[in-house]
Amino acid sequence: MSVQASNLESEQLPDPTAGPGGDLSKIAGQSPTKLAIGRFRRDKLSMIAFVVVALYFMAALAAPFLVKFGVLDPTSFNSDLIDGNSGGLPIGKFGGVSWDHPLGVEPGTGRDVLSRVWYGITFSLAIAISATIIAIGVGTVLGIIAGFTGGWLDAIIGRSIDLTLSFPQTLMLLALSSMGVALLAQYLPGDASSDIPNGVYVVLVLGMFGWPGIARIMRGQVLSVREREFVDAAVLLGAPRRRIYFKEILPNLWAPLLVTFTLTMPVYVSAEAALSYLGVGIHPPTPTLGNVLRSSINYSSADFLFFFAPAFLIMIIVVSFNLLGDGIRDALDPRAAR
Numbered sequence: 001m002s003v004q005a006s007n008l009e010s011e012q013l014p015d016p017t018a019g020p021g022g023d024l025s026k027i028a029g030q031s032p033t034k035l036a037i038g039r040f041r042r043d044k045l046s047m048i049a050f051v052v053v054a055l056y057f058m059a060a061l062a063a064p065f066l067v068k069f070g071v072l073d074p075t076s077f078n079s080d081l082i083d084g085n086s087g088g089l090p091i092g093k094f095g096g097v098s099w100d101h102p103l104g105v106e107p108g109t110g111r112d113v114l115s116r117v118w119y120g121i122t123f124s125l126a127i128a129i130s131a132t133i134i135a136i137g138v139g140t141v142l143g144i145i146a147g148f149t150g151g152w153l154d155a156i157i158g159r160s161i162d163l164t165l166s167f168p169q170t171l172m173l174l175a176l177s178s179m180g181v182a183l184l185a186q187y188l189p190g191d192a193s194s195d196i197p198n199g200v201y202v203v204l205v206l207g208m209f210g211w212p213g214i215a216r217i218m219r220g221q222v223l224s225v226r227e228r229e230f231v232d233a234a235v236l237l238g239a240p241r242r243r244i245y246f247k248e249i250l251p252n253l254w255a256p257l258l259v260t261f262t263l264t265m266p267v268y269v270s271a272e273a274a275l276s277y278l279g280v281g282i283h284p285p286t287p288t289l290g291n292v293l294r295s296s297i298n299y300s301s302a303d304f305l306f307f308f309a310p311a312f313l314i315m316i317i318v319v320s321f322n323l324l325g326d327g328i329r330d331a332l333d334p335r336a337a338r
Contacts, residue, residue: 036331036332037331039330039331040327040328040330040331043327043330043331045323045327046323046324046326046327046328046330046331047327048323049319049320049321049322049323049324049327050324050327052316052317052320053317053320053321053324056121056125056317056320057125059118059121060121060122060125060126061122063118063119063121063122064119064122066118067115067119072112072114072115072118072119073111073112073115074111074112074115074116074118074119074120074285074287075111075285076111076112077109077110077111078105078109078110078111078112079110080110081096081101081105081110082105082107082108082109082110087107087302088107088108089107089299089302089303090104090105090106090107090110090303092104094305095107095113095303095304095305095306096110097305100112101113101114102114103117103305103306103309104303104305104306106295106306107299107302107303107306111285113292113305113306113309114309116287116292117287117289117292117309117310117313119287120287120288120289120290120291120292120310121289121313123199123282123286123287123288124269124272124273124288124289124290125269126199127199127202127203127206127268127272127281127282127288128265128268128269128272129265130203130207131202131203131206131207131210131268131271132207132210132261132264132265132268133207134203134204134206134207134208134210134211135206135207135208135210135211135214135264136211136214136257136260136261136264138207138208138211138214138215139210139211139212139213139214139215139217139218140214140215140218140250140253140257141245142157142160142211142215142218143214143215143216143217143218143219143221143222144218144219144222144245144249144250144253145157145245146158146215146219146222147218147219147220147221147222147223147226148222148226148241148244148245148249149241154219157215157219160212161212161215161216164209164211164212165212165213167209169205169209170274170275170278172205172209173202173205173209173275173280174278174280176205177201177280180201180204180205181197181198181201182197184197184200184201185197188200195282195283195286198280198281198282198283199281199282201280201281202272202275202280202281202282206268206271206272210264210267210268214260214264217256217260218253218256218257221253221256222249222253225249225252225253226249228252230248231244231248231249234247234248255332258328258332259325259328259329259332262321262324262325262328263321263322263325265321266317266318266319266320266321266322269289269314269317269318269321270314270318272288272289272290273288273289273290273293273310273314274290275290276288276289276290276291276293276294277290277291277293277294277297279294289310289313289314292310293307293310293311293314296309296310296311
């Protein structure tokens with residue numbers, strides 16, 4: 001009787017190790033990275049955002065070469081395309097749109113809008129990436145130290161985070177801009193009105209005011225990682241703190257770091273645009289998305305395309321980065337609902 005019951009159960013219960021259709025090879029050898037990539041590729045909205053972001057990086061990298069070979073010309077004045085009797089507005093409809101100038105020309109100067117917007121992507125991207133790297137680098141190191149060490153060192157870093165967050169970032173940047181740029185101009189090539197000191201100043205301020213939130217995120221992750229067996233083993237073997245920080249703990253933070261990077265980048269893209277609008281940062285004639293948008297404000301009604309082009313591009317970039325960050329976060333978390 002028991003033998004028959006056992007045979008019946010073996011016929012009814014499926015093999016728990018078999019994949020769909022009983023083929024074990026379909027589920028064998030799937031690493032967490034491959035599973036995350038598969039989940040990400042099934043998210044159509046995230047894939048669209050990934051393509052947009054990839055095109056954004058490609059455009060930023062290609063712009064300097066296109067300017068060098070004369071394909072783009074963001075600085076040349078075309079006075080023959082400007083109507084002096086209408087206050088400097090472009091000649092023709094839609095801001096002087098033509099085959100040579102697909103987005104028209106800039107009022108007052110006649111510079112090609114497409115060239116300025118495209119070339120501006122490069123400088124906006126350089127500022128955003130540099131500030132993001134500084135913020136993530138400082139925040140990650142301090143977050144690891146605070147989370148693993150604890151005690152009085154954790155308390156000092158925590159109070160430093162609270163102190164940094166208490167400063168109004170934008171007001172501080174505006175108030176210290178003249179002094180900060182003049183100080184950097186003493187150590188960097190160019191004077192206080194050139195692009196390098198102004199750009200470096202914006203990068204440093206954004207990065208040094210952006211690390212506290214990242215440090216808190218990393219500290220919370222480290223509090224979980226430090227309880228794992230491999231960390232305990234490294235401590236018992238007498239590994240130095242530096243090795244524990246950067247060889248044992250840091251490799252296990254790549255997932256939150258990747259998500260943090262994709263979510264921080266759009267913040268600094270929009271921050272650069274806002275600061276350029278307020279007159280801080282790289283100044284014309286060198287274009288960024290921010291200062292091109294600032295130049296277009298006075299012509300938003302008379303030449304709407306000139307205003308719409310940089311504003312729309314900033315919006316697309318920020319939304320795409322945010323969607324990409326959300327998609328990566330969901331792909332790396334197998335428990336997230338899709």
